[in-house]
Amino acid sequence: MKLYTWYESGNSWKVRIFLEQLEIPYEKVYVNLLEWEHKKKEFIADVNPRGQVPVLEDGDRRFWDSTACMVYLARKMNRTDWLPIEPEKMAEVMHWIALAHCEIHFGLQYARRGTMRDRWVIGDASHLAQYQKFGKTALDTMEWRLSRQDWLAAPHITIADIACFPYVWSSADAGLPHDSYPAVRAWVARCLALPRWAEKPRAPTRDYPDMPNDQS
Ligand SMILES: N[C@@H](CCC(=O)N[C@@H](CS)C(=O)NCC(=O)O)C(=O)O
Known part of the structure; x- marks a missing residue:
């Protein structure tokens, strides 16, 4: 799987957290939001008509919303603990x-x-x-x-x-x-405190200043 993402994107962080919780390997494709790469004609035409990250690619399918990505992953992996079906x-x-x-x-x-x-x-x-x-x-x-x-x-x-x-x-x-x-x-x-969650945090924030700024 491939994830179009950016370091400071909280919505991308959601999908990264979930991929890590499910232990699914994936490749990151960085889309530089500071340089407006997400608004480039090619990105909008080929990747996400909404001009945003995250976008999850699985084979020839693309999903361009953090919740759509998480719902897809939960159902694909049949994880009713993460997304119950009742x-x-x-x-x-x-x-x-x-x-x-x-x-x-x-x-x-x-x-x-x-x-x-x-x-x-x-x-x-x-x-x-x-x-x-x-x-x-x-x-x-x-x-x-x-x-x-x-x-x-x-x-x-x-x-x-x-x-x-x-x-x-x-x-x-x-x-x-x-x-x-x-x-x-x-x-x-x-x-x-959950494993595979704080390993890869984004930039620190005022309430939680001690988190490492790993940015990967
Ligand atoms: N509903 C979308 C929102 C995605 C979103 O707001 N992404 C931000 C980065 S965190 C973005 O790409 N913003 C650029 C823009 O909206 O123009 C989701 O949950 O994925």
Whole structure:
């Protein structure tokens, strides 16, 4: 398998974490987001019409969304522990996937990207407070759940936890540190303590400054 990815891409990190959890070997193809390689005509025409990473390639198939990639991998490997197929259990996972693609994406991810790179998806820095409002809803919702159980969607880890992880881990970069979110902080530590998870972290972030900056 091949993963189109970039060092600072939290969505790519999700797929890398899952590939490593499943112990699937893969090749990385770096798409330099800082040089706008993801918006080049050839990338859009040949790899991802959405102009984003991650993209997972398996034979002649390509999947261009972190959740699509994780769902594909979970079903291909028949891992119902990571993605249950019973209606209620699957819907529980979808609660958190929806949060990842809504408040976490439009709140924490976009606030972080604007703050760190001065790239604002809508408007300019004057929109930061709006992004942070979405982001706060995400953190409040997760705190509610994680103060009652260890993992988001089940008594064990699922792809819901991976989907929510990267931009919650780095939410301090979006101006929303974990000081008032003890259950979220404990969940981040629980994730990082898993084997084949913290081995290849992205750049350190304010709440977790001691993580090595391996960048591979
Ligand atoms: N829904 C997509 C979002 C992917 C996404 O936002 N990727 C970022 C990098 S983390 C990107 O390529 N951004 C460039 C852009 O949106 O123009 C997913 O979950 O994979």
